Amino acid sequence: MKHLTMRRLALSLLMLPAMSAGTAMADVAYVSNEKDNSISVIDLKTLEVVETIEVGQRPRGITLSKDQTQLYVCASDDDTVQVVDLATKKVIENLPSGEDPEQFALHPDGKHLYIANEEDAIVTVVDVDSRSVTAQIEVGVEPEGMTVSPDGKLAVNTSETTSMLHWIDTEQKHLVHNTKVDQRPRHVVFSHDGKELWASSEIGGTVAIIDVATKEITHKINFEIRGIHPDKVQPVGVELSQDGKLAFVALGPANHIAVVDAKTYKVIDYLLVGRRVWHMAFSPDEKLLLTTNGISGDVSVIDVEKRKVVKSIKVGRYPWGLAVKAD
Amino acid sequence: MSLCKRLFTLLAVSLLLPMTVSAADTEIRNIEIGYLQLQLPKPPLLSNILPDPDDSGLQGARVGISDNNAGGRFLGLHYDVKELVSTDKEALFTQGRQWADQGIQYLVVNLPAAELTTLAQQLSDTGVLLFNAGSPDDSLRISNCSANVLHTLPSRAMLGDALAQWLISKKLKRWLLITGTRPEDKLYADAIRRAAKRFGGKIVAEKDWTFDSDLRRSAQAEVPLFTQTTEYDVVIVADEKGDFGEYVLYNTWYPRPVVGTQGLTPVAWHRAVEQWGAAQLQSRFEKQANRWMNSVDYAAWAAVRTVGEALSQGADNSGPKMRNFLLNKDFQFAGFKGRKLTFRDWNGQMRQPIELVQPRALISQSPQEGYLHPTNELDTLGYDKPESQCRISESGAK
Numbered sequence: 001m002k003h004l005t006m007r008r009l010a011l012s013l014l015m016l017p018a019m020s021a022g023t024a025m026a027d028v029a030y031v032s033n034e035k036d037n038s039i040s041v042i043d044l045k046t047l048e049v050v051e052t053i054e055v056g057q058r059p060r061g062i063t064l065s066k067d068q069t070q071l072y073v074c075a076s077d078d079d080t081v082q083v084v085d086l087a088t089k090k091v092i093e094n095l096p097s098g099e100d101p102e103q104f105a106l107h108p109d110g111k112h113l114y115i116a117n118e119e120d121a122i123v124t125v126v127d128v129d130s131r132s133v134t135a136q137i138e139v140g141v142e143p144e145g146m147t148v149s150p151d152g153k154l155a156v157n158t159s160e161t162t163s164m165l166h167w168i169d170t171e172q173k174h175l176v177h178n179t180k181v182d183q184r185p186r187h188v189v190f191s192h193d194g195k196e197l198w199a200s201s202e203i204g205g206t207v208a209i210i211d212v213a214t215k216e217i218t219h220k221i222n223f224e225i226r227g228i229h230p231d232k233v234q235p236v237g238v239e240l241s242q243d244g245k246l247a248f249v250a251l252g253p254a255n256h257i258a259v260v261d262a263k264t265y266k267v268i269d270y271l272l273v274g275r276r277v278w279h280m281a282f283s284p285d286e287k288l289l290l291t292t293n294g295i296s297g298d299v300s301v302i303d304v305e306k307r308k309v310v311k312s313i314k315v316g317r318y319p320w321g322l323a324v325k326a327d
Numbered sequence: 328m329s330l331c332k333r334l335f336t337l338l339a340v341s342l343l344l345p346m347t348v349s350a351a352d353t354e355i356r357n358i359e360i361g362y363l364q365l366q367l368p369k370p371p372l373l374s375n376i377l378p379d380p381d382d383s384g385l386q387g388a389r390v391g392i393s394d395n396n397a398g399g400r401f402l403g404l405h406y407d408v409k410e411l412v413s414t415d416k417e418a419l420f421t422q423g424r425q426w427a428d429q430g431i432q433y434l435v436v437n438l439p440a441a442e443l444t445t446l447a448q449q450l451s452d453t454g455v456l457l458f459n460a461g462s463p464d465d466s467l468r469i470s471n472c473s474a475n476v477l478h479t480l481p482s483r484a485m486l487g488d489a490l491a492q493w494l495i496s497k498k499l500k501r502w503l504l505i506t507g508t509r510p511e512d513k514l515y516a517d518a519i520r521r522a523a524k525r526f527g528g529k530i531v532a533e534k535d536w537t538f539d540s541d542l543r544r545s546a547q548a549e550v551p552l553f554t555q556t557t558e559y560d561v562v563i564v565a566d567e568k569g570d571f572g573e574y575v576l577y578n579t580w581y582p583r584p585v586v587g588t589q590g591l592t593p594v595a596w597h598r599a600v601e602q603w604g605a606a607q608l609q610s611r612f613e614k615q616a617n618r619w620m621n622s623v624d625y626a627a628w629a630a631v632r633t634v635g636e637a638l639s640q641g642a643d644n645s646g647p648k649m650r651n652f653l654l655n656k657d658f659q660f661a662g663f664k665g666r667k668l669t670f671r672d673w674n675g676q677m678r679q680p681i682e683l684v685q686p687r688a689l690i691s692q693s694p695q696e697g698y699l700h701p702t703n704e705l706d707t708l709g710y711d712k713p714e715s716q717c718r719i720s721e722s723g724a725k
Contacts, residue, residue, distance in 0.1 A: 118607055121397050141397040142607050160604060162398030163639070163661070178401040180639060183661040184604070203661035229704060231666035253665070 027284050030071055030323045031292060031299055032059035033316025039073065039084070040299075040315040042290075044283050044324070047301055047311050053089045056082050061103035061146075062321040065128070066110030071323060072128075074101040074115070081115060081126065086325070096133050098124035102144055103187075103321075107170060108152040114168070116143035116157055123157050123166070125173060135173035139166040145187040149212070150194040158185035158199060165199055167215060177215045182206045186236045187279075191262070192244060200235035200249065207235050207249055209265060219265045221249070221258075228254050237279040241286055241304075248289055248302075250277040257291060257300075259307060269307050273300035281322035292319040357405050358395075358644060360631055361426045362388045363419045363446070364412040364437040364461070370509075372570050379621075384437035384460050385412060386616035387624030391631025394611070402639055408631070416442050420449055427453040432646040435630045437461035437623060440471075447473035456646035458630030460623055464514065468674045469710045472717035475646070477653060477675035479633070480626035485709035486593040487518030489681030489693035490586060491526040492707070494561060496695045499584070501531045503559040505575065507566040508537060515565035515588060532556035536571050550578035563587040590685065593693070596625030597684040603665040629662050629677065636660050654720050665692070666705075672720040673712045678705040 027044040030053075037059060041051040056075025059082075063072050071084040074097070081101055083093040098117035101124070105114045112134065115124045123143055125135040140162025148155045148170065155168040163185060167177040182204020189198050190212070197210040209219040223233045234252035240262060241247070247260040253276050259269040274293025277300070281290050289302040293312075299319060301311040364384055380386075388408050395406040409431065411422045416438075423434060423446055433456050436443055440462045447457055451473070459467065459478040467473075468482050494500070502523065506516040516533075523530050534556070538549060554562060554575070562579050564587040566572035572589035584590060598609060598619040608628075612620040620628075633653060638644060642652035652658060654675070659667040664680045671678060683691040698707045706712075 119610055140401065141394050142604065159398065161394055161607075161661070162401070163636070164398065164401060166401075175401075183636075183659050183667060203667045204659065205667070231704075234666075 027327045028325050029281060029283075029290055029299070030062055030064075030325070031290075031315050031319045032062045032073060032321040034058055034060055034294070034318040034320040036316030036318070038316050039071070040319070041089075042299065042313060042315075044288065047313060049313060049315060051089065052316070053084060055084065055091060056080060056094075060320045061101070061116075062323045063104060063106050064323050064325055066106065068325050072104065072106070072113060074104060074321075076100050076102055076118070081113065083128075093131070095126055095128060095131055096124075097126060098122055098133070098136065103146045105146040105148045105155065107148050107155070108150065112170070114146050114148060114155045114157070114170075116146045118142050118144065121159070123155070123168065137166075137168055137173060137175060139175070140164050140178075145185060145199070147188045147190055147197075149190050150192060154212070156188050156190075156197060156199075158188050160184045160186065160202075163201070163204075165197070165210070179210060179215055179217070181208050181217070182220075187238050189238050189240060191240055192242055198238045198240065198247065200238050202234045202236055202252060205230060205233050205235065207238060207247075207260075221260060221265050221267065223249070223251060223254075223258050223267060223270075225251070225254055225256055225270050228256075237277075237291075239280045239282060239289065241282070246304075248280055250280055250291060252276055252278060255293075257289075257302065271302060271307060271309055273302070273309055274298045274312055279321050281324045283324060284326035290322055290324070292322055294318045294320065355403050355405050356644070357407065358399075358634070358638065359407050359409055359426075359431050360388070360392070360634060361423065361431050361434040362408055362410045362437075362627070363423055363434060364410075365416055365419060365439065365442055366412055366414045367439075368414070370568060370570075372568055373574070380618055382412075382616070383621055383623040384435070384627040385410060386612065386618075387460070387620065387627035387629075388435050388631050390608075390612050390615055390620075390624075391628040391635070393615070394628075394632055395635030398639060399635060404635075404638060406631075406635065416445075420446055423450055423455075424453075427455045432456060432644060432649065433458065433630075433634050435460050435627050437627065440464035440467055443467065443476065444471060444473065447476050451475055454646040456650050458627075458633070460626035460630055465518065465710065468676050469715040469717060472674050472715075472719050474719045475650070477630075477650070477670060477677065479629040479677045480623065481595050481679060481681060482676065482709050483515055483518035484521060485676075485679075485681055487515070487522035488525065488708045489593040489683065490563075490591075491519075491522035491528055492693045492695040492698050493591075493683055493691050494528060494586070495526045496697070499560040500527065500529055501558065501560045502528050503554060503556055503562045503583075504530050504533045505554075505562060505564050505566075505572075506533070506535050507568070507570055507572075508535070509568060509570075511567045512565045512588075515567055519563050519565060519587070531559050536566070538571070546574035546578050550575055551580045554578075555580040559583060561586055562590075564589050591683055591690055592685075593681045593683055595622035595679065595681065596620055597622070597682060597689070599684045599687060599689040600663070600682055602689070603663050605663040608663050629660075629668070632662070633660055633677075651720075669703075671706070671712070674710070674715050674717040675719055676709065678703065678708075680705065681708060 029042040031040040039053040057077035061074040080094040081097040100119035102118040140159025142160040145158035165179040182201035184203040207221040237250035249258040274296035276294040564572040
């Protein structure tokens, strides 16, 4: 225990120069391009792609390390999670990840990655410091969405084909509960206070709100867009604002983002974005929301306050995941 | 401090435990699904270079079982498949009856229309629910319906309509229709004629293929003359077994695309389908079967998965109750086709988009944009309720 803490301290000291170098830059967004094996880097001040980083095959889920100096990338077809050093923009390491990693979540401890292995019906827990697998937990078919509660006690995974949420005790590393939801759950996220879990069901066409204490569904949000067949309204990504007031839901082939009142669960607005919108991320000040539009190959930028799409930025082929790094 | 925290966490965890649902705590229930397949003798075909697999359907059912089990263990359900593949239809009927007597509630059947109808009649007093994964015959969906049969394989009319919508969207309106000699080719041609009428295609010429020469040697000489008719925009081939159709491509009198049973083909499934999460199903299938997944595999897989989904959505484990549960409009199933799949309550047909593929790529998916329907766009494919005499949901479960 003590030894590890010392090592982490040493590590973070080492990281200091890299971090200060990073501060010279503006806020940036990283976008994984599933069919281009690359990451597009978007400057959030100019809203332009400033760089493209080559990574492994079929990059999908991406997330920043806790100190924001590294980017973790699920290179699904290479069966690994790659670590990109953001100072040099190079892949510096391949972490063991289990087969076909798709999405993952970093535990608040900054040390454990919870990885959904889509082809193996497994969640793999990887220690990023020692680069070793600490646990593998069997879940349903095609695990996809992954999140860890703000207090770090629970991890939740969605299995698309089994249509369940699997609740994992992060201490014991085993399943404690399964919640059946509508068809093809894609994404899960905890509310910032940790009391609610939001889960989207792509084919079911709904977002379920689950009470974390009872693990029961308390609300279900339906979406309806004029002129679009209900079967094509397919919720995937869900993002919740820090103040707990708004939720944004990406509706896939309906090419819209739903703006939801996070208290009443009522849909307030629908915003037209690019084609097949799946994932989103806020800018650090939450003034902008970025979306990945797979088929049109671009990122839409939404002005959160005005609820308007202000720009679309061409990126690589089939943009999938997003991660935003603060200045 | 750290020890204290650890103790606290342990305590919290042990408090969590009593309210958990884990398969280990609940009693394991076994769900058995039967699979029957009639192995027909293979006729001699001119294009016999890439033969169809013998285990079409069977492998799909097996992958469906393992998908069901992966989710079922969280609910205390274990699935098994009992299989019989035979060249003797009587043996299949006898086996079906025996399984019914043993309490099996669901059968996935890969049989021709006549044998399917016989089996459905023989089992009509048992409550067993049959899933048709082998016969695309429209008669089973419009006049000769069985109340205890649901269809996961699309009908020929669904395929013909899917193709016609695409052709009309592409403004390919003048069709040359070439039909093979087998009865199923004639039925396929019927579906094409019906689709022409429905969507505004014009069959400018029709030809029956009766040649018996070896086309591998003489296609270049025979086909151009054979296809020298009134000018057409497209050639539609009705040759389900693949006897001559492969040799029509690139040999037509007018340089026109070839579609139908060869060329651009409407299918329930193909290896080229990788959107809508299908890539994962394809790789699970290939890992198990060492070959590509086809439409009959898909239909058998969908039948097994449908049972698994319905049970995890709260259906009772009985054939008649399952049937009613599946025919209810609230039942929904995600089958890797980009939208939810449901069953038509008048004839038990599973609604599904139809993929249009060429041998190595997905070209389009029907219904095409703009083909509207008052209740469900998927019902623009195949016989709609007013066009079918069947009302199986009104006949109630046997």
